Amino acid sequence: MLLLISPDSVEEALDCAKAAEHLDIVDVKRPDEGSLGANFPWVIRAIRDAVPADKPLSATVGDVPFKPGTVAQAALGAAVSGATYIKVGLYGCTTPDQGVEVMRGVVRAVKDYRPDAFVVASGYADAHRIGCVNPLALPDIALRSGSDAAMLDTAVKDGTRLFDHLPPDICEEFVRRAHEADLLAALAGSVQARDLAELTRIGTDIVGVRGAVCEGGDRTTGRIQPHLVAAFRAEMDRHAQEHAAAVTAAG
Numbered sequence: 001m002l003l004l005i006s007p008d009s010v011e012e013a014l015d016c017a018k019a020a021e022h023l024d025i026v027d028v029k030r031p032d033e034g035s036l037g038a039n040f041p042w043v044i045r046a047i048r049d050a051v052p053a054d055k056p057l058s059a060t061v062g063d064v065p066f067k068p069g070t071v072a073q074a075a076l077g078a079a080v081s082g083a084t085y086i087k088v089g090l091y092g093c094t095t096p097d098q099g100v101e102v103m104r105g106v107v108r109a110v111k112d113y114r115p116d117a118f119v120v121a122s123g124y125a126d127a128h129r130i131g132c133v134n135p136l137a138l139p140d141i142a143l144r145s146g147s148d149a150a151m152l153d154t155a156v157k158d159g160t161r162l163f164d165h166l167p168p169d170i171c172e173e174f175v176r177r178a179h180e181a182d183l184l185a186a187l188a189g190s191v192q193a194r195d196l197a198e199l200t201r202i203g204t205d206i207v208g209v210r211g212a213v214c215e216g217g218d219r220t221t222g223r224i225q226p227h228l229v230a231a232f233r234a235e236m237d238r239h240a241q242e243h244a245a246a247v248t249a250a251g
């Protein structure tokens, strides 16, 4: 499982850089603008310069409306600014067809510019609270649009976690559908270290985290702490080893 960490500023990205050996993807976002809030192009560029060149840089395009042209242009902006993972939160899409239309525009805009870019279609585990597309529709939206990964986060950051809204067996079904479509499955949403056993067991490819590696566990007022990133990674590694041993023992 890959670890994606979301700093909101160049200063925090520098703290991520101190923990670079413990993380896999640096994900630029602006939490003030929402769960997948977009940051400024110059912040993406500065963070690209601040983190080791071999660390992939991701950027969120926002909790986007159903406006395919607007979103495609914004996604290209993130790619031009140096992001190679482009994450789109389909906040304003109420049907799978709307999600596919938005993501097709993103895929074309981004991959025309940079064919090796990695496009992530994200929905929300708490979609029922905001009236957007069903989270289990995301793998099919990603497949039909030519995206590379399907993701879920939580839209409302009120302390509730991914598993509060979608229990592990539903997340497992999400991962199964993503893998069946040959996509990566990414999960986030106030994930805590205590969720890692289940996330590992169900085959999650990427776990996205912010709050759990911030001082005081607070994604808004706390800052990302390199030692918390290291501790989170150690837990991930422990669960990966235990899971591998259990699979081997089961024959």
Ligand SMILES: O=C[C@H](O)COP(=O)(O)O
Pocket: 004, 006, 027, 153, 157, 188, 189, 190, 191, 208, 209, 210, 211, 212, 219
């Ligand atoms: O993409 C990952 C998100 O930034 C997760 O943030 P969170 O762990 O604070 O919910």
